[in-house]
Amino acid sequence: MKNEWVDKFAGSVRVKAKGRGIERLINACVRHDIAVWNIKKHSADTATFFIKLSDVKRLRHVARQSECKLSFVGRTGMPFFWQRAWQNSGFWFGLLLFLAIVFLLSNIVWKIEIKGATPETEHQIARELKRMRVEQGAFQFLLDDPETLQKKLTERVPDITWVGVEWQGTSLHFQVVEKEIPEPKKPIPPRHLVAKKEAVIADLFVEEGQPLVSVNDYVQKGQLLVSGIIGAEGRTKFVPASGKVFGETWYKSTVVLPLETTFHVLTGKFAERHYIGIGRFLIPVWGWKKPPFAHTVIETEKRPFRFWKWDLPLYYARVTIREAEEVKRSYTWEEAFAEAKQIARRELRAKLPEEAAIRGEKVLHQAKENGKVRVELHYEVIENIAVPQPIVQGD
């Protein structure tokens, strides 16, 4: 027996036969392995029956040797269903609508998850995100990429040391590491204090340990300043030496500064253009005006469109055209020397620790050479030169 389900999928055809010898036609069909079913006789010379869609060709072949005329009067099954659907505008409309909806929903932020933060920090982060227009229901391609988000968040929320930003499908995950208050210090093992660099001792504050140098002593790099071994001989004790030893140290720096420099400075005016891109093609979507800028700096930001869980080759591009201005700066010789000195001082300041103080400054050499000034400077700095050195206790 046959399985009607299979016929539903494969498709079947209703055939109308007209003429004499319909019985012979059916016998011939059966002999040729053509499945025939639901044979009905309507009058003496007409009958209808069903055959499989795939048997139509063979039926034609068989019918040629009979005296019947065939016509096809009905079609059922999946192939015909698809054929009809294909010609139906509603079907296409529905399919397009479905794809459009999936596309739209794939490009929306559905969830923002902040992990590892205390409620206050979490609230703060959420507020910052909202200010950056990162919120539920926002379009993904309008947001910054994860690296930028990460940078901005770390800058704007003071309580976090690090934040990991990751897309997981349509949800945005933030893994936060908060700044922690340092734990109470562990007991320091016995140590000495030694000189970090050569210097002349200016001042000493010893909290613990045996000072071995005094003010105005010249010390070499690595020289012992405060010993961690205290007590009379025979009854010595090891302690962690601590304190500050201020020494006068020397720095030399050279600055070369041209008299004339041109800069490109952004004026703050900008125009935005929005595009949809495929490969290297850009289709403009918004922003048509040509900005009246003489000099421009152009920034392009690309964000892919998504479909379901895949990134499409389609992307959204935002081009920001910023107006730039050329600024020429020129110094006189005197101004240039003064500026060079300031630059040198700033550079040194940046290198030194907070508590260090610049005590004196001496110009060693200054020269004018083809449009540039060259200044060599010598600085005297008072800074803490003590660094700990652990005492290795042998035996």
Add this chain to the structure above:
Amino acid sequence: MVKKWRQQMKRWMAEKFELPADIMMDLPRITMVGQIHIYIENHRGLLAFSDKELRLLLRNGQLLVRGEQFVIKTILPEEILLQGKIRQVVYIEE
């Protein structure tokens, strides 16, 4: 003569060894479900068909089914399933 002898031999074997007669002797096996279905195995082809009558060729003779609203649900080389209202099943001997 030989044919008739062989036929008798087969009938004898079917009786003595209790073998199914339809297989031994190539006879049609007819199954009916009330009046609505008739299922005939071992036929030899369709001779005539209308909505009131079905005539089938058998090995020996013909089978005539009469009734109303006949529809052949399935037909295979040796089987046929007829649906309708069956009134008579008649053997026509040659």
